[in-house]
Amino acid sequence: MTATFTVRVKDETASKLDQLAEKLDRSPSYRAAEAIEALIEQQEWQLAEIEAGLTEADRGEFASDGDVAKVVRKYVKSARQS
Numbered sequence: 600m601t602a603t604f605t606v607r608v609k610d611e612t613a614s615k616l617d618q619l620a621e622k623l624d625r626s627p628s629y630r631a632a633e634a635i636e637a638l639i640e641q642q643e644w645q646l647a648e649i650e651a652g653l654t655e656a657d658r659g660e661f662a663s664d665g666d667v668a669k670v671v672r673k674y675v676k677s678a679r680q681s
Contacts, residue, residue, distance in 0.1 A: 606631070 608616075613627075620627040655661075662670075 616627045616630060620630045623630065
């Protein structure tokens, strides 16, 4: 089952969507629906991760100072080698 609704976008965005849809042999509506689904999936994942982190924090589950220092050393070392 599907629902229909109207979305307003800039003319430039609509033009780019039309071009992309044509190149991929799909309708602009199909491509827009895919983009919306991908955004929703990404946002749901992000919010679930945030909520899980907050739940862990509420339980007092934090990284130790040593754990944090280890991660910082890893990335500072990587940055210096670049």
